Amino acid sequence: MAKKTVKVQLFRSPIGAQPKHRASVKGLGLTKMNQVRELEDTPAVRGMINKVHYLVRVVEG
Template identity: 75%
Template structure:
């Protein structure tokens, strides 16, 4: 059975954010604005996306 994938894009800089939010962005594998990563759709990934929803957007599911 294939696992579901989700695409996440960083559209805002994490420079002036809380240290934990910077770690969430790093944990998602994002480092540059405009970068898109394809990740497995798990509760942990969804939680990180929800925490930094003001910096990332879900491009595709």
């Protein structure tokens, strides 16, 4: 059985964000604008996405 994954895209710059939020973006592996990462769908990853929901998008497909 394949593991569930989620694709996350950084669509806003984290420059003006709080330091903890910038660390969450880095923890998701996002370093450049419009970069998309496919990550394992775990509660930890979902928590980081929820924390920086205003900086990232969950893309379909």
